[in-house]
Amino acid sequence: MRPPAGDDEPRKRIPTMKTRKYRPVSTLDGPSHVAVVREIFATITGRYDFLNHLFSLRRDVAWRRAAAERARFGKTNRYLDIATGTGDLAMAVAGMHRGISVTGLDFVGEMLHRAGEKVRGTSLDGRVAFLRADAMNLPFPGGAFDTAGIAFGIRNIPDRAGALREMHRVLVPGGVLLVLEMHFPSQPLFRNLYGFYLGRVLPRMARSFSRNPAAYCYLADSIMHFPAPDRFVGIMEEAGFSNVRCRPLTFGITCLYTGVKIP
């Protein structure tokens, strides 16, 4: 896989991992965590897709497809993709479910710009729109969407319960929430291997490919600090979702959570 060209110039202005590190996630308060997240995603956009595919050996494509398969439509025929980034889950859902319209939402303009470029001129153009907004304050009335989804975004939102309540509000009664998130596995052998990969291999690879390699130290740190699957199921239930299920994917390094808004 060849890295896409195009972001060499800004690289000179971004401090390297040696000169700037993000504070550990466990020491960040809510506003500082949000500031770190905004900065990270504004600086890694150029190679975000390429590195996602590389670091996950393209499993990320299958994970989003598994999520898209669980989307359900019939009342509004509208799907909301929260923390859409460069739009891959939004496009997967639109591609799989004909006749629906899709809104992808993110608070980082650079990511949305790339998402818009990817959709332009494709068969999805006209059915997928992108919007700059905060997941904590969704600019939609209650009951506006049949399905909402968030892929690898909830880990980056400090007030997870608040964000999940917002997602619950904008769903129709009977609507479905899809959450994809990465986990640090509990099985001891795999945990050691994955810990080595996250802590040692990934930062080195990021130094070769990303203009902001420190972002990938944050990635590893944030995965290690995300609640275990059974705890996250509880957080979804507390936010109002019913029939919450967790499906481990690829040895449990990612989980697909689904929940329903009961009328």
Ligand SMILES: C[S@@+](CC[C@H](N)C(=O)[O-])C[C@H]1O[C@@H](n2cnc3c(N)ncnc32)[C@H](O)[C@@H]1O
């Ligand atoms: C790891 S990326 C995931 C992007 C995409 N969903 C995917 O599957 O690749 C996380 C995204 O969450 C966005 N994000 C984090 N907190 C957010 C918030 N409060 N509101 C909107 N977007 C947010 C970031 O800007 C970033 O684009």
